[in-house]
Amino acid sequence: MGKDKDKFSRNERVVGITKILTENPNTVVNLSTFTELFNAAKSTVSEDIVIVREILEELSMGKVETVAGAAGGVKFINNISDNEKDGLLEELCNALREKWRVIPGNFLYITDIAYNPQLIHNAAVALASKFSHLEVDYVVTIETKGIPLAYEVAKQLGIQLVTVRHDTKFTEGTTVSINYVSGSSNRLQTMSLSRKSMNKNSKCIFIDDFMRAGGTAKGIKELLNEFDSELLGCGFLIDNVEMKDKLVKDYVSLVEFSGIDEEGMAIVSPAKDA
Amino acid sequence: MGKDKDKFSRNERVVGITKILTENPNTVVNLSTFTELFNAAKSTVSEDIVIVREILEELSMGKVETVAGAAGGVKFINNISDNEKDGLLEELCNALREKWRVIPGNFLYITDIAYNPQLIHNAAVALASKFSHLEVDYVVTIETKGIPLAYEVAKQLGIQLVTVRHDTKFTEGTTVSINYVSGSSNRLQTMSLSRKSMNKNSKCIFIDDFMRAGGTAKGIKELLNEFDSELLGCGFLIDNVEMKDKLVKDYVSLVEFSGIDEEGMAIVSPAKDA
Numbered sequence: 363m364g365k366d367k368d369k370f371s372r373n374e375r376v377v378g379i380t381k382i383l384t385e386n387p388n389t390v391v392n393l394s395t396f397t398e399l400f401n402a403a404k405s406t407v408s409e410d411i412v413i414v415r416e417i418l419e420e421l422s423m424g425k426v427e428t429v430a431g432a433a434g435g436v437k438f439i440n441n442i443s444d445n446e447k448d449g450l451l452e453e454l455c456n457a458l459r460e461k462w463r464v465i466p467g468n469f470l471y472i473t474d475i476a477y478n479p480q481l482i483h484n485a486a487v488a489l490a491s492k493f494s495h496l497e498v499d500y501v502v503t504i505e506t507k508g509i510p511l512a513y514e515v516a517k518q519l520g521i522q523l524v525t526v527r528h529d530t531k532f533t534e535g536t537t538v539s540i541n542y543v544s545g546s547s548n549r550l551q552t553m554s555l556s557r558k559s560m561n562k563n564s565k566c567i568f569i570d571d572f573m574r575a576g577g578t579a580k581g582i583k584e585l586l587n588e589f590d591s592e593l594l595g596c597g598f599l600i601d602n603v604e605m606k607d608k609l610v611k612d613y614v615s616l617v618e619f620s621g622i623d624e625e626g627m628a629i630v631s632p633a634k635d636a
Numbered sequence: 637m638g639k640d641k642d643k644f645s646r647n648e649r650v651v652g653i654t655k656i657l658t659e660n661p662n663t664v665v666n667l668s669t670f671t672e673l674f675n676a677a678k679s680t681v682s683e684d685i686v687i688v689r690e691i692l693e694e695l696s697m698g699k700v701e702t703v704a705g706a707a708g709g710v711k712f713i714n715n716i717s718d719n720e721k722d723g724l725l726e727e728l729c730n731a732l733r734e735k736w737r738v739i740p741g742n743f744l745y746i747t748d749i750a751y752n753p754q755l756i757h758n759a760a761v762a763l764a765s766k767f768s769h770l771e772v773d774y775v776v777t778i779e780t781k782g783i784p785l786a787y788e789v790a791k792q793l794g795i796q797l798v799t800v801r802h803d804t805k806f807t808e809g810t811t812v813s814i815n816y817v818s819g820s821s822n823r824l825q826t827m828s829l830s831r832k833s834m835n836k837n838s839k840c841i842f843i844d845d846f847m848r849a850g851g852t853a854k855g856i857k858e859l860l861n862e863f864d865s866e867l868l869g870c871g872f873l874i875d876n877v878e879m880k881d882k883l884v885k886d887y888v889s890l891v892e893f894s895g896i897d898e899e900g901m902a903i904v905s906p907a908k909d910a
Contacts, residue, residue, distance in 0.1 A: 373650055374691040380654040381697050385757065399695070417648040421673070424657050430792060465809040471832055473808060477799055479791035483659065506779045506801065510787040517753035527753055527780065535739040558745055
């Protein structure tokens with residue numbers, strides 16, 4: 363259809379390559395994907411990839427790595443520039459300071475943020491970059507509000523998402539359940555995970571929208587033990603730093619929340635390690 | 637840092653433009669975003685965009701539309717090519733036919749598919765294309781397994797996701813709850829939505845992973861009435877076509893499921909309107 367396949371110019375090939383890499387972060391794309399799509403020689407495509415790599419790095423938009431071997435190819439590791447990240451954190455903090463968010467009990471309504479694709483995409487790219495040096499098998503989250511963020515982090519890391527539930531569903535098959543003490547409500551809760559959801563001996567990270575005392579993260583760690591699997595680290599959109607004695611130590615967050623001020627506004631700031 | 641900003645070549649600019657458009661589907665990106673990033677004239681960037689538009693269309697990777705007016709710019713509408721869509725549907729059907737998925741009660745375990753970012757991304761691009769001609773304000777889903785698909789459809793449409801819950805949470809503020817009869821369990825269930833989650837007079841689509849009789853979709857329609865809002869259509873990953881008398885008519889799906897065969901394998905095929 364249209365012009366001959368061998369008539370693609372360099373301009374055109376780099377557009378196609380960029381689209382494919384952007385949509386497949388942390389996934390090895392074989393060079394044959396590109397040589398076939400553009401009916402071009404491997405050497406030509408390799409030169410195209412050098413251009414894509416150089417400009418993405420220069421614009422702080424990510425890295426393109428070469429993966430050697432039979433199953434080799436190139437892998438795109440997404441990145442958010444420092445400028446963009448500062449903008450994102452400022453946007454998040456400004457949104458969280460809106461007074462209408464404070465609800466009875468001095469809780470903060472953040473549901474709209476947790477389900478805002480553009481914000482969550484950018485937050486996930488920032489969070490995923492904290493874990494891209496690790497060999498992670500699964501991103502684990504717990505229903506409900508953290509699912510979009512965890513899904514997007516899993517996508518950026520090119521791996522499977524696993525969602526722990528509070529109840530057991532007949533569509534999940536055999537499940538493993540543990541009890542844990544939720545830091546927010548200080549009451550006993552149950553978390554369940556399907557046996558089918560995870561291979562044994564897996565390395566996981568836990569992603570959620572809000573960190574309080576870390577009771578949930580500690581519960582996740584125990585639940586993963588039941589799957590002979592390991593929790594390598596945790597990432598949160600918001601960390602309630604009023605809670606000083608955290609039950610897990612190894613975590614990163616983007617925004618720190620330290621309560622509601624006298625004027626009824628949330629006290630928030632970008633996390634130091636964001 | 638690096639070379640002067642005015643030294644970007646066309647090759648390099650089209651890479652940056654493609655990355656930004658791909659990550660911001662159905663969102664108006666002002667031309668000044670590009671002129672500032674590349675320190676280039678509007679006419680130069682306009683020519684770049686013509687190249688990006690032409691090659692994306694030729695590769696069936698999406699459309700780049702010009703949006704006129706003061707808040708104008710360009711808008712990228714993502715697309716999955718017919719070839720890729722056929723591959724996706726085949727991959728989905730083959731996965732669904734795996735015998736280990738059949739669990740007691742002849743239910744199908746699809747949790748891993750619902751939480752597989754690469755599959756869900758492609759499925760969402762395919763589903764979103766069915767609604768891109770409509771003016772939609774919100775994508776609505778119900779917890780839990782449909783959230784990644786609905787999130788990704790919302791992202792592709794450049795709009796907010798709204799998630800209906802089965803219980804009411806203190807972090808949601810005032811909620812509206814309705815009772816509905818779930819088609820799968822044929823028992824009365826409750827669905828709740830925060831007052832803060834949606835503006836009145838909104839137009840919505842409902843996205844979920846699995847369609848049975850449509851009881852949930854019908855419930856969503858009634859719940860939206862409480863927000864003076866309208867359900868324009870529904871989209872599902874899998875439609876159980878054994879259920880003939882659907883409670884909603886206006887929906888699309890990607891895969892049709894018609895039970896388990898004598899060998900204990902799911903009977904599935906690509907949906908005719910996929």
